[in-house]
Amino acid sequence: MKKQISSDQGMWRRRVTFIMAATGSTIGLGNIWKFPYITGENGGGAFILLYLACVTLVGLPILIAELVAGQYTRRNPVTAMQIITRESQTNRHWSLIGVFGCLAGLIILSYYAVVAGWGLRYCLDAVSGAFQGLSSELATERFLHLLDDSQTLIYWQNVFLLSVGMVVAMGVRRGVGVAMHILMPLMLLALGALISYSWHLGDFSAGLTFMLTMDFSALSWNAVLLALGHAFFTLSLGVGAMMAYGAYMPKRTSILGVAVTVALLDVLFALLAGLAIFAVVFANDIAPTEGPGLMFVSLPLAFGAMPYGDGFAAIFFGLVVFASFGSAVSLLEPSVAWLNERHSVPRWLAVPSILAVVMVVSAAVALSFNSEHPAASLAGMSLFQWLDVVTTLWLLPIGGFLLAIYVGWFMSPVKFASAPHFMLWRFVLRFVTAPAVLVIFAVALLQRCSTT
Ligand code: PHE
Secondary structure (H helix, E strand, O other): OOOOOOOOOOOOOOHHHHHHHHHHHHOOHHHHHHHHHHHHHOOEHHHHHHHHHHHHHHHHHHHHHHHHHHHHHOOOHHHHHHHHHHHOOOOHHHHHHHHHHHHHHHHHHHHHHHHHHHHHHHHHHHHOOOOOOOOHHHHHHHHHHHHHOHHHHHHHHHHHHHHHHHHHHOOHHHHHHHHHHHHHHHHHHHHHHHHHHHHHHOOHHHHHHHHHOEOHHHOOHHHHHHHHHHHHHHOOOOOOHHHHHHHOOOOOOOHHHHHHHHHHHHHHHHHHHHHHHHHHHHHOOOOOOOHHHHOOOHHHHHHHOOOOHHHHHHHHHHHHHHHHHHHHHHHHHHHHHHHHHHHOOOHHHHHHHHHHHHHHHHHHHHHOOOOOOHHHOEOOEOHHHHHHHHHHHHHHHHHHHHHHHHHHHHOOHHHHOOOOOHHHHHHHHHHHHHHHHHHHHHHHHHHHHHHO
């Protein structure tokens, strides 16, 4: 169990590599796909405020806890939690946080890859000019047709998963580190291009007005639960991704500094991507409350009606694929690191073994869009919706909550004494973060019970 991380996997030598990898993990479909549509459905600016509060008061302290645990133990999340519980002489069941985290990560990966596969497909469609002059019916039909075509879906999601697997198999330095140095500049360029496009050709002021309008009456408790779940999702918390990356952080890195940087970049990215999307959507008189289809129906429709639309649609969907890639790498890494460190399975073997299972689940997800398939309606929701709801609204917040409780109340303080502003951080974990998650959960549950 005490096996050191081998030098080949190693640690990143530079702080900037860590920041790129961590930011690459946090920026993903959550920022580009989910954030705009849940904001659209929950009243714009007021929801954004709520989300910012959740990121600051709940997300950030847990992000710091994950990074500290990774950096202190220098191990994969499962072993890290085992070491910490042993050294703190606390009940060893607490270490299950690491195990459940890795599992939740793989579940997310199996539906995440499906959406990334749509992105890949749409990127190629855009390059071939398929969105030119699309009508609203055709845009919807196009998306529904893709969802119905399980073979195409499975093909593209597997292409995506295999490329992610290749990077993870190449190791922490030569694989993940190098890939992030290529990915991040590309993402910045793509985002910059989209912002300037929507500024010149979209309805930027309508987008801005929508994001700044505070319609507090649209906020329900469900919206609060959504904002909380999204704060976990967007900061990649509760699945051990950040703990795994914390283990590769260069020595003497200021955790507070990197945690704040990563959270800020993540939020900034979501806001800018949201602004670009709403500006393009509003310029075409499309309502922002389209739900998950916002990105795959409304945007192709909007781009198809605008000058240079195909080129920019290709850039947009390219950005979607790049962003998903960095997140997917971090969803796979914790389990691979665990097999590799704990059971000495080489990465080239660990990756295909885990991916084989993920691919089976994602194939079932792809089939679940076909209304005749049994997975299409499991107690009223498709397998795809189930996996999303169970992970985002339950598994991630519960994993994060348990970590907050454990680190805040039970873990021996000596281990974390070097953590940034230790006393204040632990106080917040104990008296703000953990109770906030608990209250939000309790109220959401009560509400659900009273409405059924
Ligand atoms: N943060 C990613 C996103 O916003 C999703 C993710 C969740 C990645 C958990 C890793 C771990 O899309």
